[in-house]
Amino acid sequence: MGVATGPRLPPMVGLNRGLAASGTAVIAFFVAVVLPSSTWPLIDGDVWWHLRAGGEVLATGAVPGTDTWSILGQGRPWISQDWAANTAMAAIMAVGPAGATALSVGFGLVVVAAFAVLWRTIGIRNPAVRWASRIVWLTGGLVLAAPILGVRVQVVDLVLSAVVVWLVAHYMVDRRRTWLLGFPLVAVLWANLHAGWPLLFLLGGAVVVGEAVDHAWRRAVVPEPLDTARIRDLGLALVGAFAALALNPSGTALWVYPLQTVNIAVLGRHILEWFPVTADPRLLGLYVVFVGIVVIPTLALGRRTLRLADALTIIGLTIMAAYAVRFLLIAGPLVAALAAINLTPRLAASRLGRWAQPVVDELSVPRGGRLGLAHLGLAAALVLLGVGVSLVKVVPPAQMAAARAQFPVAAVAWVAEHGASQRAFNRYEWGGYLGYALPDRLVFLDGRADVYGDDRLLLYAAVIGVRADPQAVFDQYQVDYVLFSPDGALADWLNASPAWERAYVDDVAAVWVRR
Numbered sequence: 001m002g003v004a005t006g007p008r009l010p011p012m013v014g015l016n017r018g019l020a021a022s023g024t025a026v027i028a029f030f031v032a033v034v035l036p037s038s039t040w041p042l043i044d045g046d047v048w049w050h051l052r053a054g055g056e057v058l059a060t061g062a063v064p065g066t067d068t069w070s071i072l073g074q075g076r077p078w079i080s081q082d083w084a085a086n087t088a089m090a091a092i093m094a095v096g097p098a099g100a101t102a103l104s105v106g107f108g109l110v111v112v113a114a115f116a117v118l119w120r121t122i123g124i125r126n127p128a129v130r131w132a133s134r135i136v137w138l139t140g141g142l143v144l145a146a147p148i149l150g151v152r153v154q155v156v157d158l159v160l161s162a163v164v165v166w167l168v169a170h171y172m173v174d175r176r177r178t179w180l181l182g183f184p185l186v187a188v189l190w191a192n193l194h195a196g197w198p199l200l201f202l203l204g205g206a207v208v209v210g211e212a213v214d215h216a217w218r219r220a221v222v223p224e225p226l227d228t229a230r231i232r233d234l235g236l237a238l239v240g241a242f243a244a245l246a247l248n249p250s251g252t253a254l255w256v257y258p259l260q261t262v263n264i265a266v267l268g269r270h271i272l273e274w275f276p277v278t279a280d281p282r283l284l285g286l287y288v289v290f291v292g293i294v295v296i297p298t299l300a301l302g303r304r305t306l307r308l309a310d311a312l313t314i315i316g317l318t319i320m321a322a323y324a325v326r327f328l329l330i331a332g333p334l335v336a337a338l339a340a341i342n343l344t345p346r347l348a349a350s351r352l353g354r355w356a357q358p359v360v361d362e363l364s365v366p367r368g369g370r371l372g373l374a375h376l377g378l379a380a381a382l383v384l385l386g387v388g389v390s391l392v393k394v395v396p397p398a399q400m401a402a403a404r405a406q407f408p409v410a411a412v413a414w415v416a417e418h419g420a421s422q423r424a425f426n427r428y429e430w431g432g433y434l435g436y437a438l439p440d441r442l443v444f445l446d447g448r449a450d451v452y453g454d455d456r457l458l459l460y461a462a463v464i465g466v467r468a469d470p471q472a473v474f475d476q477y478q479v480d481y482v483l484f485s486p487d488g489a490l491a492d493w494l495n496a497s498p499a500w501e502r503a504y505v506d507d508v509a510a511v512w513v514r515r
Contacts (some may be wrong), residue, residue: 019375021363028380029135032386034115037142039108039390040150041402042100047151048087048432048448050082052439054090057083062443063249069435071423071444071461071477072172073451079250079257081195085153097396104394107151112161115142117166118337122167124339132360133344137294141336144290144321147283148273148329157196160186161330164203165337168309172207173223175230180237193250197331198258202316204238210309221307261450266457270428271449273326283325290332291318294339300376302342407433408509411483415511418503421481425474428460430509434483444479464490471499486510 431446
């Protein structure tokens with residue numbers, strides 16, 4: 001079966017006629033909208049321990065397997081499931097003062113690549129979905145994902161999830177089994193870049209189940225449901241992908257790693273990225289609007305022609321995003337792409353859609369002469385604007401200003417200059433930065449929740465809430481300085497304790513040392 005082409009679309013660029021207005025709009029979407037929205041300074045607390053881990057790989061040539069950085073995790077097993085991403089990040093950071101800028105822009109470009117793959121996926125599944133509809137739907141997905149974007153290894157999950165739905169789209173449309181070879185390859189990449197690989201099997205499993213039901217019920221979907229043999233082959237490809245996950249430095253231990261992490265009960269109560277969406281009113285508002293405008297209409301209006309695989313994917317990702325805000329990053333773009341595929345034909349048949357069609361057609365025609373040059377000039381200006389805004393956000397002065405607002409930069413500098421202390425008690429969110437800035441000293445803990453487990457994270461939570469005796473914990477772990485927020489329950493306890501003296505304070509952090 002050949003690839004379905006659908007109606008012939010006017011090209012946005014003509015060899016002799018110049019650039020269409022639609023071409024300018026598409027360029028603006030990727031360069032002036034997606035890139036600036038996804039290019040951020042290094043403000044995520046985890047980025048620093050990722051950089052430190054990657055630097056260790058570059059320095060030693062080995063992937064760490066035991067924690068030697070923290071007091072709570074000393075000697076405990078550490079599955080460095082994102083070692084390849086960490087190493088690449090550290091190599092970029094090592095180029096010099098511009099390393100942080102390059103790292104920020106690099107992650108922005110990864111997000112652009114993910115949206116480009118989803119753009120192409122929409123065209124494969126439904127070529128009739130025009131450029132304007134793709135921009136509208138994917139912009140909605142970007143809005144939901146934007147608060148979670150930045151220099152975060154989870155961005156790898158977005159681009160690899162996009163590749164998975166791209167592979168599935170090809171397999172659904174032209175039915176060639178060669179596309180199935182991509183699943184083990186993606187699995188190997190995922191196994192060494194980040195532990196978000198269960199998304200591969202959730203997305204692929206939704207297709208296996210959905211296509212099997214659609215085939216059994218002989219549902220009238222386009223293209224027609226996969227037959228039994230092709231569903232079987234897809235299932236075998238997923239089995240092969242699962243086996244391929246073992247091709248990483250931790251081997252088969254990676255198979256159970258995500259389950260071990262998700263079972264850490266403390267994550268949803270104390271780690272921000274694992275909070276449910278209801279914990280943040282701003283994110284909850286975005287989520288409710290997205291569900292009302294994108295999810296519900298797609299499921300309701302497309303219920304007769306919607307593939308069950310798409311419905312399962314939309315519902316699953318929507319539930320995951322409600323469970324933890326980190327999944328907004330995946331749910332927004334992927335659900336928006338599926339909405340574009342399934343809901344656009346319905347909207348195109350409406351009165352508004354019929355009115356807009358001639359306008360979209362007109363804007364898609366390449367123009368010559370002054371008008372074509374104007375479109376080309378506008379496109380160039382938008383490229384400069386998008387790149388310029390992105391760079392201004394992440395040049396070295398902006399990086400430093402963002403770091404000073406987010407991390408205890410001055411307090412750490414004071415410790416380095418004045419403190420002979422070696423064993424810190426620190427905020428969880430600051431552990432990565434503290435360890436990166438002072439690698440010769442032990443932090444209490446950092447963002448590697450999987451290294452510590454529930455018991456140790458609960459101990460930390462009890463100390464900062466003064467529900468356990470802080471002095472007993474500090475004595476047990478031989479803590480000789482505390483780097484924490486200057487106010488709150490623990491700060492009040494430290495200020496009142498005769499055993500501790502506040503030696504430094506600013507608007508972000510304070511340092512207490514033993515008297």
